[in-house]
Amino acid sequence: MKKQSVDSSSPLNTEGINTNFLYLMHIHDSAFPIGSYTQSFGMETYIQSDDILTKQKLFSFLKAYVSENLLFTDAIFVKEAYEHFQNDDWNAIVRLENICDASKNATETREASKMMGKQFLRGILPVFPDEGLTKWKAALDNGQVKGHFPIVYSLYTLKMAFDLFTTILTYLYSSTISLVHNGVRAIPLGQKAGIEIIHKLIPEIIEAAKKAMNLNLDDLSNHAVGLEIASMQHAYLHSRLFIS
Amino acid sequence: MSAVTKAAPSHGKLDIKFRNVRGKTSLVDCYQQPPLKASRALYIEGTRKATVYLMESSGGLVAGDRNDFTVELEENTEVVLKPQSATKVYPAFNNQPSEQTITIHIGENSHLEWNRDEIIPFERAKFNGKSRVQMTNSSSLLWNEIIYSGREKRGEKFAFQECNTHLEVWMEAECVVYDSLKLHPKEQELQQLSVLEDFNYIGNLWFICSEASKVDSTEFQKLxxxxxxxxxGISTLDGKGILVRWLSNNLPLIKREMETLDMHLLTK
Structure with a gap:
């Protein structure tokens, strides 16, 4: 994506701004439902065990979610997928998607990632019938791939000519922010607390995206073991607001 | 053994092969390079399985040391491999990591148990472990492992530099397990909620088998x-496996629960 031009301080000057950015904003707003508001990826287990009850606790949890979980899991899949799609290396993509599926140890988290990927595709294909996305849909239908969200997300952003850093950054942002919304609803906390948490998380997200640019599949790590176990235990909670 | 007095890094090798010879699983090939050694195949009464103890005569991995295991099970074999002791990883005084690779091939209708891989990274240790299993739709694998945060009795807790483990299991052309743990206590905040919290041990039990969907995980949960x-927590791996993962400060309890679950899985 091109950078804003020097005199972009004027709101009337749109020259040099990648106006495609609006499409990216759209796929992350609530009018483009991919189901993230129904997923907590294990967070709900901690809310119910009273481990996350305050604004500070939710912030610390999400800071760890970005820097110890997403950075070493999905951010790497987003990056590797982007590069394989860029090289048009279909075999590498299919292998990566298989590894992405296998690496998600907790059943509910694995299912959530697939479900979001499928819903994203269902939403985007009718309005953006791109050849690559159509091929992806066919691979999904014939069982060659499982449909994980970080992979198809990269395919879309590449086709829309967004750069790799923007792709990782926005993926991390949307994954984290949807958990803020869900946390605020489930704990519950006020809207102001949510805003405050998001503002404090943004520098963490930027930092993680920068680090992710230097990682590859060898750096994959499931060391957020607590969250993984929380996600496995989620299925056994008595009452649940979220699917995962 | 004193870690510091040890001279050149050692490179242990153990290549073992099993074959079904007239209905009995036999250890037909064994190449060993010190400090690795295998016992002969033992047959515990009442089972058809060949049990082999894996021995490490040096007492542990010192910086730069490397151990490579290659295991092949031909068709219709049943094997239990038991490392005789936990893998102790000494300080990487020259900053050289210690390495361990395990490469396994399980043939048709064959069954392997690796019981159990235990890693104890000492203060300042650097460890890289990579295990890769290739199996078929008709074979099965039981893999138990425990990773320690250090020598608990000396009060060591995440005092190592790095501990990297990796297990991947391929059933025919499909990846069923791809699990990496990269523990770098200096760079990561491991002891916080959602990561390793206040726990000293990570335990994993993997049971991989195309009929794993028959296992009732709710029943397991109760155990x-x-x-x-x-x-x-328990997870079913798309019908092709079961993972039970522990975070604990109670090592004997992890071991006890692993044994109970192993028994349940193996009698199904």
């Missing part, structure tokens, strides 16, 4: 104790 000091 597991959940306390402040010991917790676990």
């Amino acid at each position: 597991l104790v959940q306390t402040e000091n010991h917790k676990s």
Whole structure:
């Protein structure tokens, strides 16, 4: 994506701004439902065990979610997928998607990632019938791939000519922010607390995206073991607001 | 053994092969390079399985040391491999990591148990472990492992530099397990909620088999104790496996629960 031009301080000057950015904003707003508001990826287990009850606790949890979980899991899949799609290396993509599926140890988290990927595709294909996305849909239908969200997300952003850093950054942002919304609803906390948490998380997200640019599949790590176990235990909670 | 007095890094090798010879699993090939050594195949009464103890005569991995295991099970064999002791990883005084690779091939209708891989990274240790299993739709694998945060009795807790483990299991052309743990205590905040919390041990039990969907995980759940000091979760791997993962401060309890679950899985 091109950078804003020097005199972009004027709101009337749109020259040099990648106006495609609006499409990216759209796929992350609530009018483009991919189901993230129904997923907590294990967070709900901690809310119910009273481990996350305050604004500070939710912030610390999400800071760890970005820097110890997403950075070493999905951010790497987003990056590797982007590069394989860029090289048009279909075999590498299919292998990566298989590894992405296998690496998600907790059943509910694995299912959530697939479900979001499928819903994203269902939403985007009718309005953006791109050849690559159509091929992806066919691979999904014939069982060659499982449909994980970080992979198809990269395919879309590449086709829309967004750069790799923007792709990782926005993926991390949307994954984290949807958990803020869900946390605020489930704990519950006020809207102001949510805003405050998001503002404090943004520098963490930027930092993680920068680090992710230097990682590859060898750096994959499931060391957020607590969250993984929380996600496995989620299925056994008595009452649940979220699917995962 | 004193870690510091040890001279050149050692490179242990153990290549073992099993074959079904007239209905009995036999250890037909064994190449060993010190400090690795295998016992002969033992047959525990009442089972058809060949049990082999894996021995490490040096007492542990010192910086730069490397151990490579290659295991082949031909068709219709049943094997239990038991490392005789935990893998102790000494300080990487010259900053050289210690390495361990395990490469396994399980043929048609064959069954392997690796019981159990235990890694104890000492203060300043650097460890890289990579295990890769290739199996078929008709074979099965039981893999138990425990990773320690250090020598608990010396009060060591995440005092190592790095501990990297990796297990991947391929059933025919499909990846069923791809699990990496990269523990770098200096760069990561491991002891916080959602990561390793206040726990000293990570335990993993993997049971991989194309008929794993028959295992009732709810029944398993009831066999597991959940306390402040010991917790676990169960996951079914798309019908092709089961993972039970522990975070605990109670090592004997992890071992006991692993044994109970192993018994349940193996009698199904």
